């Protein structure tokens with residue numbers, strides 16, 4: 538998979554040189570290219586921003602360097618790469634989106650700064666790319682770089698071969714719509730805190746059932762929105778029982794909150 542990133546702070550992306558993603562790049566599984574937007578300026582101050590038309594706080598990124606950078610990356614290739622633009626106004630980035638994006642041949646990320654990029658750049662880019670604004674969540678960063686680090690890591694680790702043991706991809710949080718079960722290692726007793734007994738006895742059927750129960754309990758407690766989004770058809774009798782005890786019930790093929798207190802006057 539090829540990934541291009543355009544930024545005025547290319548050194549921010551040096552984190553992609555290390556760990557799992559860095560190794561995948563060295564092995565040729567990921568072709569990550571970071572571009573300095575200022576390389577596409579022509580004035581002696583390498584200007585990438587200007588004041589906003591209509592007034593208001595801060596600065597706006599100028600269109601010309603963006604057009605030059607994005608045009609040179611799209612080049613004359615016959616495919617239309619996806620242009621992902623981190624923005625608090627974008628579609629929320631999810632594990633499902635990461636999985637879908639991990640199957641693409643070419644991704645390009647445009648990191649904005651200041652108050653954002655001149656809106657006309659998106660219209661220009663649509664001639665060369667499929668343009669998609671994406672948000673990590675409902676909070677505001679100072680620019681797109683940190684969001685790109687998160688997205689490249691989430692996407693890159695789903696590319697076949699990047700994660701050494703593919704089983705660790707299957708078992709993790711969000712891949713089945715539930716949070717992960719708690720994990721423990723040695724010592725079995727640590728300062729008076731014990732590892733749950735069931736994990737010590739080697740009964741793998743019992744361990745699997747306990748872990749599934751912990752997943753359901755933890756998800757019900759911390760992320761009830763994820764429980765309501767589950768497909769009830771994926772739940773067995775033990776799962777339904779666990780969810781009943783956690784305050785949910787199944788009604789008309791949907792998981793809903795169990796009523797609390799008197800339902801009639």
Ligand code: JB8
Nearest residue numbers: 623649650677678679680681
């Ligand atoms: C300027 O919070 B964010 C985000 C914030 C930004 C820019 C891009 C993304 C550009 N501020 O996802």
